[in-house]
Every structure is written in C-alpha cells, then in structure tokens.
Amino acid sequence: MSxxxxxxxxxxxxxxxxxxxxxxxxxxxxxxxxxxxxxxxLADSVDFLEDAAVNFLIFAALGWSLRRRARVGMALAGxxxxxxxxxxxxxxxxxxxxxxxxxxxxxxxxxxxxxxxxFCAFLLARFRERSGSLTKAxxxxxxxxxxxxxxxxxxxxxxxxxxxPWPDIVAGLGIAAMNVDAxxxxxxxxxxxxxDASADLAP
Numbered sequence: 320m321s322x323x324x325x326x327x328x329x330x331x332x333x334x335x336x337x338x339x340x341x342x343x344x345x346x347x348x349x350x351x352x353x354x355x356x357x358x359x360x361l362a363d364s365v366d367f368l369e370d371a372a373v374n375f376l377i378f379a380a381l382g383w384s385l386r387r388r389a390r391v392g393m394a395l396a397g398x399x400x401x402x403x404x405x406x407x408x409x410x411x412x413x414x415x416x417x418x419x420x421x422x423x424x425x426x427x428x429x430x431x432x433x434x435x436x437x438f439c440a441f442l443l444a445r446f447r448e449r450s451g452s453l454t455k456a457x458x459x460x461x462x463x464x465x466x467x468x469x470x471x472x473x474x475x476x477x478x479x480x481x482x483x484p485w486p487d488i489v490a491g492l493g494i495a496a497m498n499v500d501a502x503x504x505x506x507x508x509x510x511x512x513x514x515d516a517s518a519d520l521a522p
Contacts, residue, residue: 330446331378334457337439338374341367344435351428357420358413359471359490360428362406363464366498367432369401370439370460377457392509396502406495410488419484426475433468436461459501467494 345367352360373395380391440461470493474486 331381333442333446334374334377337442337457337461338371338378340435340439341371341374344432345371348428348432351424355420355424356413356416356418357425357487358406358409358484359467359474359487359494360420360425361409362402362491362494363429363432363467363471365405366402366460366464366467366494369398370457370464372398373460374457389509393506396506396509400498400502402494402498406491410491413484413488417484419478419482420475420487422475422479425478425487426472429468429471429475433465433472436464436468440465459504463494463497463501467497470494 345364348360348364348367351357352364376391376395380387383391440458443458443461446458467490470490474490477483477486
C-alpha cells in the first residue's frame with residue numbers, strides 16, 4: 320500500500336470515529352440542555368450535531384476531486400453557522416424565561432463535552448493540513464468546541480455562586496462567535512482550493 324493511500328485510510332478511520340462520538344454526545348448534551356434550560360449547552364449540542372455531519376461528509380468526500388472537495392468545503396462553512404442560529408433561538412427563549420440553569424448539571428455536562436472534544440482534536444490534529452478545507456473544518460470544529468466547553472464549565476461554576484442566567488448566556492455568545500470565525504476560515508480555505516482546481520483545469 321502506498322504512503323498517501325495509507326494516510327487517507329488513517330484519516331477515514333479518524334473522521335468516522337469522530338463523527339460517531341459527536342453524534343452520541345449530541346444526544347446527551349441536547350437532553351440535558353432541555354432538562355435544565357441551558358442556552359450554552361443547547362448551542363453546543365447543535366454544534367456536536369454539526370460536527371458529526373461535517374465528519375461524515377469528510378468520510379464520504381475523501382476520494383473526490385480537489386474541485387468537488389472545495390465545493391463541499393464551502394457548504395461546510397455554512398454548516399458551521401448553524402450553532403449560532405440555534406443560539407439566537409435559545410437566547411430568545413431565555414429572555415422570555417430568565418431562569419438560571421442547574422449549575423452542577425451544566426458543569427458536569429460541559430466537562431464531559433470537553434473530554435470528547437479534546438480527544439477528537441488530538442485525533443485530528445495530525446491531519447489538519449491535509450485534504451484542505453474538509454480536514455480544516457473538522458479540526459477547527461473540535462478545537463473550538465474544546466474552548467467552548469471550558470467556557471461552559473466556568474459558566475456553571477459562576478452560576479452556582481450568582482444564581483444568574485447571564486454566565487450561561489455569555490458562554491453561549493462565545494460559542495456562536497467562535498463558530499462564525501471558524502466558518503470564515505473554512506470558507507477561505509475552500510475558495511483557495513477552488514481557485515487552485517480552476518487553475519489546473521485551465522488550458
């Protein structure tokens with residue numbers, strides 16, 4: 320087996336595992352978010368679902384041409400905005416009912432999410448410069464999620480002391496902002512790939 324093919328097989332296995340882990344923890348976090356009324360957990364759970372979709376798409380697209388991968392990368396840039404939209408919906412509901420979430424469940428669920436995302440980021444780190452925008456999307460998602468989970472853990476600790484809904488809301492705002500930034504980075508990488516592919520096809 321050639322070295323490039325072996326690396327591609329390694330990447331396929333990695334993104335398949337990452338997709339499965341993200342899908343599983345989406346169910347956990349979404350259920351807890353609804354149960355305790357957490358804005359940040361709801362936004363983060365939708366992010367887990369988006370990450371699962373991103374990695375499943377990467378798994379399917381690894382054998383595609385550079386031009387086709389670039390187009391998928393542009394689509395994934397849009398998917399990275401989904402958590403921000405989910406947050407806006409959750410924020411509107413929180414303003415109508417400003418009850419703080421249960422602090423212990425918020426912190427514990429955030430810690431579990433951090434463990435999952437650190438593992439996924441570590442798994443994908445060695446592939447982040449390969450397969451262009453697709454792998455960049457997966458790595459940025461895992462990295463941003465780990466940072467977001469730290470914010471959720473801090474929000475849970477502050478909520479335990481203040482009994483205020485604002486730490487949860489601020490953490491959710493941070494999650495939305497990071498996903499907008501990641502979407503921009505993936506879009507730029509996909510555009511560069513598309514230009515390179517177009518240049519290769521030019522006579």
